[in-house]
Amino acid sequence: MKKTSTPYHHGNLRKALLEIAVELIREKGADALTIREVARRAGVSHTAPYRHFKDKASLLAAVACEGFEMMVKETKERFSEIAHDTLARLRVCGIAYMEFAIHNPARYRIMFGSGRPHIKNSALRKASEASFGLLLECIKECQKEGTARPGEPMEMALAAWSIVHGFSMLFIDNQIRENSLFAADRKSMMDMVVNNLYTGFRI
Amino acid sequence: MKKTSTPYHHGNLRKALLEIAVELIREKGADALTIREVARRAGVSHTAPYRHFKDKASLLAAVACEGFEMMVKETKERFSEIAHDTLARLRVCGIAYMEFAIHNPARYRIMFGSGRPHIKNSALRKASEASFGLLLECIKECQKEGTARPGEPMEMALAAWSIVHGFSMLFIDNQIRENSLFAADRKSMMDMVVNNLYTGFRI
DNA sequence: ACCTGAACACCGTTCAAGT
DNA sequence: ACCTGAACACCGTTCAAGT
Numbered sequence: 399m400k401k402t403s404t405p406y407h408h409g410n411l412r413k414a415l416l417e418i419a420v421e422l423i424r425e426k427g428a429d430a431l432t433i434r435e436v437a438r439r440a441g442v443s444h445t446a447p448y449r450h451f452k453d454k455a456s457l458l459a460a461v462a463c464e465g466f467e468m469m470v471k472e473t474k475e476r477f478s479e480i481a482h483d484t485l486a487r488l489r490v491c492g493i494a495y496m497e498f499a500i501h502n503p504a505r506y507r508i509m510f511g512s513g514r515p516h517i518k519n520s521a522l523r524k525a526s527e528a529s530f531g532l533l534l535e536c537i538k539e540c541q542k543e544g545t546a547r548p549g550e551p552m553e554m555a556l557a558a559w560s561i562v563h564g565f566s567m568l569f570i571d572n573q574i575r576e577n578s579l580f581a582a583d584r585k586s587m588m589d590m591v592v593n594n595l596y597t598g599f600r601i
Numbered sequence: 602m603k604k605t606s607t608p609y610h611h612g613n614l615r616k617a618l619l620e621i622a623v624e625l626i627r628e629k630g631a632d633a634l635t636i637r638e639v640a641r642r643a644g645v646s647h648t649a650p651y652r653h654f655k656d657k658a659s660l661l662a663a664v665a666c667e668g669f670e671m672m673v674k675e676t677k678e679r680f681s682e683i684a685h686d687t688l689a690r691l692r693v694c695g696i697a698y699m700e701f702a703i704h705n706p707a708r709y710r711i712m713f714g715s716g717r718p719h720i721k722n723s724a725l726r727k728a729s730e731a732s733f734g735l736l737l738e739c740i741k742e743c744q745k746e747g748t749a750r751p752g753e754p755m756e757m758a759l760a761a762w763s764i765v766h767g768f769s770m771l772f773i774d775n776q777i778r779e780n781s782l783f784a785a786d787r788k789s790m791m792d793m794v795v796n797n798l799y800t801g802f803r804i
Numbered sequence: 805a806c807c808t809g810a811a812c813a814c815c816g817t818t819c820a821a822g823t
Numbered sequence: 824a825c826c827t828g829a830a831c832a833c834c835g836t837t838c839a840a841g842t
Binding site (some may be wrong): 635636637647648651656657 | 833834835836837838
Binding site (some may be wrong): 614645647649652 | 805806807808809
């Protein structure tokens with residue numbers, strides 16, 4: 399009756415822990431993410447997670463890392479669905495970013511979590527830079543084709559990142575929705591954001 | 602030897618607790634903000650704070666509230682220092698916002714803290730709306746004078762808020778500085794942000 | 805009114821010990 | 824290798840009791 403994986407060993411505890419962590423945050427908020435509760439749900443002792451993650455911060459870093467990878471993947475999928483139009487791609491870059499944040503608020507908050515204790519995690523850094531790189535490339539392509547004004551691409555990417563990140567944060571923290579000052583729905587608010595960045599305030 | 606305030610009663614515990622809370626976050630990060638540690642530093646039992654704040658979230662809400670009031674005050678002070686130039690005021694609105702965030706990162710993070718548990722606090726909401734109102738008025742004035750393009754002011758204010766909030770968050774979470782992709786200093790990065798919003802990406 | 809101390813039900817982390 | 828249980832030093836919150 400012995401298989402390669404026994405009932406005693408959990409098989410893929412690491413993966414299970416990550417899934418449970420996200421579940422937990424989604425269900426009960428960031429404060430409910432407790433290493434002991436994750437272990438409980440996994441049916442494992444509260445010290446078992448320490449075999450897979452150095453500490454709580456490392457668990458959070460892993461969740462964040464997955465998040466950036468998901469974001470990049472989703473954005474690329476959208477790219478392949480549209481014609482090769484540089485401006486459309488730039489727009490998709492922003493929209494996909496905000497939609498990811500809004501659809502995965504718990505995870506997104508961890509990705510940019512307070513006090514960034516886990517930023518020195520190198521896998522996480524690499525994943526986050528890949529996401530930024532996508533944006534940067536889009537801007538450069540637009541400039542090459544003449545659909546965006548000339549200018550330092552890095553500066554423009556920073557502005558673009560700021561606006562989509564700012565909107566996402568404000569939205570998921572209910573700083574916008576509950577204000578009731580904004581009548582518009584999600585979709586049109588996201589359009590507003592990218593349109594305003596493209597058009598600017600100048601006359 | 603009896604004065605109006607005895608050594609037994611603390612006098613102004615509430616105020617002291619708020620100050621200590623900010624100190625604590627600045628020194629040791631958000632995780633170190635513990636109601637027990639605040640009480641310890643105030644030289645008071647760990648349950649005394651509950652006389653002044655319903656729970657930890659209420660303490661945080663009070664800290665956040667003070668923050669918005671400080672931000673509005675600082676922005677208005679800058680207004681009075683410059684000529685009455687609508688566009689300059691709009692710019693100052695953004696710069697003052699980002700500078701407040703960067704100079705008070707701990708407090709700023711609480712103001713937009715994860716999971717907004719205290720947003721239903723009405724004093725906090727009022728203070729935050731006052732800050733947004735300032736921005737909204739600036740935009741309307743610019744439109745009246747023809748220094749900003751026409752358009753729904755609310756939408757434009759949301760875009761402006763998003764970009765300065767996004768930049769502030771990215772900066773204080775070291776998502777920008779440690780990237781080392783950006784050679785620029787604080788001051789010129791903030792200029793970049795407002796310039797990009799004003800100019801836009803269009804040709 | 806304002807403050808205290810004990811108590812309760814939790815945490816994260818460590819470490820010797822088990823299979 | 825992987826997991827457990829007890830232990831340590833903490834939390835937030837409640838509540839009867841003191842001045």
